[in-house]
Amino acid sequence: MSTVKEIEEAIPKLSLVEVEALRAWLDDYLEDQLELTDDVKAKLDQSRREIAAGSFTTRQPG
Numbered sequence: 821m822s823t824v825k826e827i828e829e830a831i832p833k834l835s836l837v838e839v840e841a842l843r844a845w846l847d848d849y850l851e852d853q854l855e856l857t858d859d860v861k862a863k864l865d866q867s868r869r870e871i872a873a874g875s876f877t878t879r880q881p882g
Contacts, residue, residue: 831839870876 831842834842867876
């Protein structure tokens with residue numbers, strides 16, 4: 821049996837709290853795997869300049 825198959829079969833046996841913790845861990849893991857490209861760096865730098873200049877808006881969750 822493959823590891824992925826074992827994981828898929830184990831997940832339904834977890835409590836909701838455990839599944840949410842697993843999801844948070846996976847989100848963090850995947851985020852750590854992302855490559856910070858030059859385009860993303862440029863957008864981050866632009867955002868930092870806008871925030872420093874006070875030129876930004878905030879959005880409230882809907």
